Amino acid sequence: MxxxxxxxxxxxxxxxxxxxxxxxxxxxxxxxxxxxxxxxxxxxxxxxxxxxxxxxxxxxxxxxxxxxxxxxxxxxxxxxxxxxxxxxxxxxxxxxxxxxxxxxxxxxxxxxxxxxxxxxxxxxxxxxxxxxxQHEHQLLTRPEHQVQLLDAYARHQHLLADVSQAYQHWYQLRQRQKQLQQHQAETEARLQLLNYQVAELNEFALAEGEFELLENDHKRLANSAALLEDSAFALNAIFEGEHNNAYSLLQSALSRLEQQLDTDPGLTETVRLLSEASVQVEEAARELRRYQDAIELDDEQLLLTEARMTQALQLARKHQLAPQQLYEHHQQLLTELHALKENQAAADTIDTEVEQAAERYRRAAKALSESRLEAATELGQRIAASMQQLNMPHGRFVIEVTHQGQAPATRLGTDLVSFMVTTNPGQPLQALAKIASGGxxxxxxxxxxxxxxxxxxxxxxxxxxxxxxxxxxxxxxxxxxxxxxxxxxxxxxxxxxxxxxxxxxxxxxxxxxxxxxxxxxxxxxxDNNERIIELARLLGGDEITAATKANAAELLAVG
Missing domain, CATH: 3.40.50.300 (P-loop containing nucleotide triphosphate hydrolases)
Known part of the structure; x- marks a missing residue:
């Protein structure tokens, strides 16, 4: 308030x-x-x-x-x-x-x-x-305002909300259906290409980071003979050579210097370092032996590695990218293919969904129409009774609600609402907008x-x-x-x-x-006396007489 x-x-x-x-x-x-x-x-x-x-x-x-x-x-x-x-x-x-x-x-x-x-x-x-x-009556002749008045009287906001929601859902599905139909040919062509590309990449099945491993393996296999020769030379030089290998020379030098420690303790740090170097050389020799044992002169494996690298390079050129990007590209194509297949599945069911949404909307619109029709009868009778009180003794007022089941959908349903009236006996009901008298x-x-x-x-x-x-x-x-x-x-x-x-x-x-x-x-x-004077002014104008004051007092008393 x-x-x-x-x-x-x-x-x-x-x-x-x-x-x-x-x-x-x-x-x-x-x-x-x-x-x-x-x-x-x-x-x-x-x-x-x-x-x-x-x-x-x-x-x-x-x-x-x-x-x-x-x-x-x-x-x-x-x-x-x-x-x-x-x-x-x-x-x-x-x-x-x-x-x-x-x-x-x-x-x-x-x-x-x-x-x-x-x-x-x-x-x-x-x-x-x-x-x-004061110009409300001008709005009253508009069909959309008549619908609003009827709905306000019926107080069926829940039914209006049902129709609006059903309309929105149906509209969105129809838009989706239209988009799918427009892109159907393009989608099918893209699906064919993706199916071929993904099948080819699936068959090759390059793992993440595999191409880098292939490059390393190929380099090692292609140079295995040189690696074996050089590692043998190194092993011979530092440990296994019959004359003057690094290890034996270190041992000789270490032995002599150890004998001189009593003479000059200043050699202690040198002796310690040579001793550690001797241990490191011995450990390096063991690692070289293990490395030599692992080297294989495997021409067949080399050929297989070269073949897989060649295929990877060919696929990369086909897709216009670096071979290192092939795995990621494969995953992207898989994702796109999955999404397109989902869209295709949606396209297969969209017609059914649109029909179901249309049916839901029509049911909601029908329920709204029935509520409007019930309210229209009551409201029309009340307006007619009020018209008769307002000096229109022969007034009749009818609210026609025509449900157009297959009419174009709107958020307010598919009803045609018309306020029909007659104020004189013998005259037929006419649309409210056609009433001649402004009063x-x-x-x-x-x-x-x-x-x-x-x-x-x-x-x-x-x-x-x-x-x-x-x-x-x-x-x-x-x-x-x-x-x-x-x-x-x-x-x-x-x-x-x-x-x-x-x-x-x-x-x-x-x-x-x-x-x-x-x-x-x-x-x-x-206050009461001031109201009498004001009412008297409204009755008689600026000149207030005893008669108009008496009339005003009577009006106020009756009111």
Whole structure:
């Protein structure tokens, strides 16, 4: 519920603080006084486009702050705030919206002190306030708006969600089906090539790092004779030679120097190093023997290694890459082939999936249509009854719901919804858009707005001169309807009709004050006596007589 609205430097308002209460509140005032300023200001807080022309002429920025009471933690607004982490921890039952617009065209917004986007304000707006404008009847003739009104009355959001989800799933599958069909020929050609290439590489089966090993093996096998000869020479030179091999020479030198250690201990380090060298030479000799034993003069293995290397080189040239990259390339081709086969499998089943998704969508659309049809009967009867109360005694109102099972799919189903009406006896039902009388259309629109508002989850409803074209006893009925609505919702109504204003639980008057070159709008809560005077003005104009005051007092008493 809206409890306070603060406006600064907006249009002709310098500063305005308005407290709102539960029930029905009527806002009245002279033409041009700015009765709709509260609705315009609230619209800014709810995410409407920020127009710099709204800023008061003598200022650089305008600011609007709206405070709502959200006592129910399970209400949609409270749940949205919790989900967005925008709850005021100090005052969790309060929601404060603030909007600032500057002359430079910049706009800033806050929810409970946290900066937010205009898009977030628009998400929260319908959970707090529903504004019905004076031109609502113009929207009423549009088929898409008629569907929205019927769905709002039916309150079958779960069915709308089912249809929307089914539509999205079906649409995505059809897009996938189209892509697969477009690339089918290209995919088949690529599959044939990949199957051949992968089969060839699978047969060769080069292991990771194998080509490098083949190169090393080939070099060793091709030079095995030289390796054997050189290792034999080295072994003979360091250990096995009959004359003057390195080991025997080291041993001779070591023996002589050891005998001289007593003469000169300074030879100790030299003796130690020669002793270690002797051990190292002996160990090297053992390693050379083992190496010689391992060397094989294997021409057959050499031929086999050369053949595999040659095949690897040929495959690498075929695929236009280095032989060292052949293994990785093989793995990439395997991955691509697997993915293409999966796509082909999907292409084989996509038709069935599309058919199943279409069937699911049609079932969801049918269930939605049945719910619309049930709601249409009830809503049509209620609107017809309300029309008769609004001085259209012969009024009939029928909502036709035609389910087009095979019509093109939309997120809202496949129904054709038409508001059909007749206001005179003997006349056939016609589409609402064909009604000649603007006054009748205005009254029908008001009846629909009031009735559908009872089904909405929004706690605050605002009506901006929706009673245009209504007068007399009909106006009293309009006021009665709005007051009844105010018993369950907070209703704020801008009106020029005394019969409507008299039905309100409380009343605000808007005045335009001119001081010198400055014009300012002010808004005042009226007590009972002030309401009588204001109602008398609405009844008789600027000249208030005892008769108009008496009439106003009677209206207020009856209200």
């Amino acid at each position: 809206l409890i306070h609205l603060q406006i600064r430097n907006l249009a002709v308002v310098r500063q305005l603080n308005i407290d709102f209460r539960a029930g029905m509140t009527a806002i009245t005032g002279e033409t041009g006084a700015g009765k709709s300023i509260a609705l315009d200001a609230l619209g800014l807080c709810l995410g409407n486009r920020a127009d710099v022309d709204l800023i008061r002429a003598d200022n650089d920025k305008a600011e609007v702050t709206a405070t709502f009471q959200c006592d129910d933690p399970n209400s949609p607004a409270a749940q949205w705030l919790a989900g967005e982490e925008l709850v005021d921890t100090e005052e969790p039952n309060t929601c404060v919206l603030r909007r600032v617009i500057t002359r430079e065209g910049r706009s800033k917004a806050w929810i409970n002190g946290t900066p937010v986007t205009a898009a977030q304000l628009k998400q929260l707006a319908p959970l707090l306030v529903n504004i019905h404008g 009748e259309l205005s009254r029908i629109s008001l009846a629909i707005q009031v009735i559908t508002a009872t089904q909405m989850i929004t706690p605050t409803l605002m009506f901006d001169e929706v009673d245009v074209g209504v007068s007399g006893a009909t106006a009293a009925t309009v006021g009665k309807l709005l007051r009844q609505l105010g018993e369950s919702n907070q209703v704020i109504c801008v009106t020029h009709l005394p019969q409507v204003a008299a039905k309100a639980h409380q009343q605000l008057r808007v005045d335009k004050v001119i001081e010198g070159d400055n014009t300012e709008t002010v808004m005042t809560h009226l």
